[in-house]
Amino acid sequence: MPDKRIDSLDIKIIRLLQQNARTSFKEIAAHSKTSSDTIKNRYNILIKNGIIRGSTIVIDPKKTGEGNLVMMG
Numbered sequence: 001m002p003d004k005r006i007d008s009l010d011i012k013i014i015r016l017l018q019q020n021a022r023t024s025f026k027e028i029a030a031h032s033k034t035s036s037d038t039i040k041n042r043y044n045i046l047i048k049n050g051i052i053r054g055s056t057i058v059i060d061p062k063k064t065g066e067g068n069l070v071m072m073g
Contacts, residue, residue: 004049009034013042014052021055 006014009032016028025043029036046052 004051006046006051009038010042010046010051013039013046017052017055021057 012032013028016023016031025036025039029039032039043052
């Protein structure tokens with residue numbers, strides 16, 4: 001079973017991606033003072049362990065001209 005413990009670097013990666021899921025590994029690495037390869041590896045482990053399950057975009061329905069958007073889950 002994979003190790004699901006996370007550390008401060010993992011938390012930093014998660015927080016930055018929560019602010020903007022399109023943040024590049026290079027930009028996260030600069031904020032974290034580490035290499036982009038380290039960030040990529042950590043990200044892949046977070047995905048593999050199910051800690052990060054995906055990413056999404058948020059659409060402003062008023063700007064699309066499509067009316068209301070309803071999401072149910």
